[in-house]
Amino acid sequence: xxxxxxxxxxxxxxxxxxxxxxxxxxxxxxxxxxxxxxxxxxxxxxxxxxxxxxxxxxxxxxxxxxxxxxxxxxxxxxxxxxxxxxxxxxxxxxxxxxxxxxxxxxxxxxxxxxxxxxxxxxxxxxxxxxxxxxxxxxxxxxxxxxxxxxxxxxxxxxxxxxxxxxxxxxxxxxxxxxxxxxxxxxxxxxxxxxxxxxxxxxxxxxxxxxxxxxxxxxxxxxxxxxxxxxxxxxxxxxxxxxxxxxxxxxxxxxxxxxxxxxxxxxxxxxxxxxxxxxxxxxxxxxxxxxxxxxxxxxxxxxxxxxxxxxxxxxxxxxxxxxxxxxxxxxxxxxxxxxxxxxxxxxxxxxxxxxxxxxxxxxxxxxxxxxxxxxxxxxxxxxxxxxxxxxxxxxxxxxxxxxxxxxxxxxxxxxxxxxxxxxxxxxxxxxxxxxxxxxxxxxxxxxxxxxxxxxxxxxxxxxxxxxxxxxxxxxxxxxxxxxxxxxxxxxxxxxxxxxxxxxxxxxxxxxxxxxxxxxxxxxxxxxxxxxxxxxx
Amino acid sequence: xxxxxxxxxxxxxxxxxxxxxxxxxxxxxxxxxxxxxxxxxxxxxxxxxxxxxxxxxxxxxxxxxxxxxxxxxxxxxxxxxxxxxxxxxxxxxxxxxxxxxxxxxxxxxxxxxxxxxxxxxxxxxxxxxxxxxxxxxxxxxxxxxxxxxxxxxxxxxxxxxxxxxxxxxxxxxxxxxxxxxxxxxxxxxxxxxxxxxxxxxxxxxxxxxxxxxxxxxxxxxxxxxxxxxxxxxxxxxxxxxxxxxxxxxxxxxxxxxxxxxxxxxxxxxxxxxxxxxxxxxxxxxxxxxxxxxxxxxxxxxxxxxxxxxx
Ligand code: SF4
Ligand code: SF4
Numbered sequence: 001x002x003x004x005x006x007x008x009x010x011x012x013x014x015x016x017x018x019x020x021x022x023x024x025x026x027x028x029x030x031x032x033x034x035x036x037x038x039x040x041x042x043x044x045x046x047x048x049x050x051x052x053x054x055x056x057x058x059x060x061x062x063x064x065x066x067x068x069x070x071x072x073x074x075x076x077x078x079x080x081x082x083x084x085x086x087x088x089x090x091x092x093x094x095x096x097x098x099x100x101x102x103x104x105x106x107x108x109x110x111x112x113x114x115x116x117x118x119x120x121x122x123x124x125x126x127x128x129x130x131x132x133x134x135x136x137x138x139x140x141x142x143x144x145x146x147x148x149x150x151x152x153x154x155x156x157x158x159x160x161x162x163x164x165x166x167x168x169x170x171x172x173x174x175x176x177x178x179x180x181x182x183x184x185x186x187x188x189x190x191x192x193x194x195x196x197x198x199x200x201x202x203x204x205x206x207x208x209x210x211x212x213x214x215x216x217x218x219x220x221x222x223x224x225x226x227x228x229x230x231x232x233x234x235x236x237x238x239x240x241x242x243x244x245x246x247x248x249x250x251x252x253x254x255x256x257x258x259x260x261x262x263x264x265x266x267x268x269x270x271x272x273x274x275x276x277x278x279x280x281x282x283x284x285x286x287x288x289x290x291x292x293x294x295x296x297x298x299x300x301x302x303x304x305x306x307x308x309x310x311x312x313x314x315x316x317x318x319x320x321x322x323x324x325x326x327x328x329x330x331x332x333x334x335x336x337x338x339x340x341x342x343x344x345x346x347x348x349x350x351x352x353x354x355x356x357x358x359x360x361x362x363x364x365x366x367x368x369x370x371x372x373x374x375x376x377x378x379x380x381x382x383x384x385x386x387x388x389x390x391x392x393x394x395x396x397x398x399x400x401x402x403x404x405x406x407x408x409x410x411x412x413x414x415x416x417x418x419x420x421x422x423x424x425x426x427x428x429x430x431x432x433x434x435x436x437x438x439x440x441x442x443x444x445x446x447x448x449x450x451x452x453x454x455x456x457x458x459x460x461x462x463x464x465x466x467x468x469x470x471x472x473x474x475x476x477x478x479x480x481x482x483x484x485x486x487x488x489x490x491x492x493x494x495x496x497x498x499x500x501x502x503x504x505x506x507x508x509x510x511x512x513x514x515x516x517x518x519x520x521x522x523x524x525x526x527x528x529x530x531x532x533x534x535x
Numbered sequence: 536x537x538x539x540x541x542x543x544x545x546x547x548x549x550x551x552x553x554x555x556x557x558x559x560x561x562x563x564x565x566x567x568x569x570x571x572x573x574x575x576x577x578x579x580x581x582x583x584x585x586x587x588x589x590x591x592x593x594x595x596x597x598x599x600x601x602x603x604x605x606x607x608x609x610x611x612x613x614x615x616x617x618x619x620x621x622x623x624x625x626x627x628x629x630x631x632x633x634x635x636x637x638x639x640x641x642x643x644x645x646x647x648x649x650x651x652x653x654x655x656x657x658x659x660x661x662x663x664x665x666x667x668x669x670x671x672x673x674x675x676x677x678x679x680x681x682x683x684x685x686x687x688x689x690x691x692x693x694x695x696x697x698x699x700x701x702x703x704x705x706x707x708x709x710x711x712x713x714x715x716x717x718x719x720x721x722x723x724x725x726x727x728x729x730x731x732x733x734x735x736x737x738x739x740x741x742x743x744x745x746x747x748x749x750x751x752x753x754x755x756x757x758x759x760x761x762x763x764x765x766x767x768x769x770x771x772x773x774x775x776x777x778x779x780x781x782x783x784x785x786x787x788x789x790x791x792x793x794x795x796x797x798x799x800x801x802x803x804x805x806x807x808x809x810x811x812x813x814x815x816x817x818x819x820x821x822x823x824x825x826x827x828x829x830x831x832x833x834x835x836x837x838x839x840x841x842x843x844x845x
Binding site for chain 2 (some may be wrong): 003007008026045080083084091092093095096097098099100102103106107108111112113114115116117133138150155156157158181184185186187188189190191192195205206207208216221317318319321322325338352353354356357358359360361364366368369371372373375376402403406407408409410411428431432441478480523
């Protein structure tokens, strides 16, 4: 199928491949990343897997639906899908998003104003499959024709065939959007294509039990079972934090001791537990700052509550509510005054904004962002800083969940303007930022060749933006730091930098905000951030 | 007589359908938040960069300010100039703006016709209103007609829009074009700028006075009757389509994008949410097993989770 010639009706027609991804179509990156021949070769999807699973959407796989063995199985998938779609429009089943969904179903003017805002669509070279409206339009036509059974639906709303191929491809296509909502920001009517992705994923998960393994089985299910999607139970997490405290004490020359289960503390800090495994200096830096500022803080060792991850945000309201309730229950048990969410964008949004209307009564413990607290600490005068220690080019990535979807824009910037003399903004930034390409769970999804897709396609626009921010000093002779105050974004950025070898080619490293704060602390041994030890 | 009856019915159907659609959305349960920044009622300073009350330490202890002025300063350019389309879809902007602005002027004309018919077309104010109505009609109909034609071409031939063009969307545009064309035809047949009864506005005033006074004895020019007939048919049809966004857009913005109301203890919102949390879902996946007996609370709390783990 040639790009830009994809019709809605093609989606339901069986074919070897609906679209192909060709690096020649991608938007170019700045030098030295501009040569198409240098693009890493995509991993092959195993032929045995292709034979037994639906792999005909594009050249990658996020979910991988087993092919039906009998016509009954084929029918079952379609029937379950229709049943789930019906439930989306029932208040008992979907009071959570019913209003938003009805409006997005009924009011799209099909003006395509939203399409150019999408970094995936743009980076792919405007591949029609990734248009924000393509997925939505298929869903809309199915709902009108097969769920609402609207008379003359084919005439008024356009036709579509619903068969096994349609459903299986739609499951995959619901994992080609990061739910960054950049498209929604430009829609003059207020229609939200990201919401449609979200609701489609909900039907697949809540009705059909189908979701990307990494976010469901190895994600929220594991978190609710053992306490964290990293697999760490309470004892392991405490041990790991002990090790981190020791390392931090050695590294900084300051005695670091993290706090656990302090009853009546002023605040309960909740990290994305991925930090503890992948970026231990981040929880370490939090502890250093809080101790230095004399904060009365704690973490909870209750299962689930030591991991701010809440993947339900992207695919399942029930899983979202279960995790959020555990977080709030732990805070209530400790009797803290508030929960502070660490550097994790989706944990911010899940617990602070979305769960706000799940946590009623005494579970409604106040929740706030670490960004505001850190700003307060940095400007309180309680800690002495030497900004010249951060005298290297720094740019800031805005995590969509924290910025576009919560309006936390300035606190982190005020800190960076103060502590980083060479701070520079990306274009565009703030609420108009581009997603890192790892949103909605992508950052942790890497089965088959999905990493190739999420780096080269969905993360491409971000990588270009980062490189452009350092256009005055692109070479490896200048040390550069990308501040990404979000675990998921860091996971994605780590993979982008590794994929394109950005450390070697551009001397570019990434990390959080707290690391920059500690790096500038006068009482800390110099060199907390180290280019040599990065990765 | 027939035209008057059709008019009453059309207006009634229009109102009932629009109110029904509004109520249907308004009556959905309180939903989870889905705000999107910038949120203009945060005030000029914050809205400029998209900030929210979450930027403040202990935000729940601070009074919440809601700036209607900032909200209006966002809404007015959006409604009148389609600022969003200008910023993100310049190729469509002129046609879409002409189309929408033509419709606004047509509605404005209708309002002036009603006002002048009630006040009395011969009164000083009536004469002024009639003249303004005449001007807005000619500009509105020409602009609207151009906009319609441009949009039809765009939808049929523009690579970006074409795959999403349905027969229905072309039908809608042709329907609206018919209003402008019959209006322009009527203008060409009856005078526009005189304020007497032979002008289009004068004829419209006779029609409106007839409706208000239940009097259909004064005959109308046949081209005016056609124009009114097409407009009434559209009024009946439009609220059944996506074009009802002209009113429902209020919810997409105020109910969703800009709805940042926090849930506070003892609030009406909390009461509504508590009701919703007691709904009994039937989601069938194994990790939920909604049986229509367990509530959301049961399923989301330890109780439901334990049941599910068994
Ligand atoms: S979602 Fe909005 S911007 Fe996109 S096509 Fe629909 S109405 Fe236009
Ligand atoms: S939410 Fe983001 S990734 Fe998804 S369609 Fe919109 S702009 Fe693209």
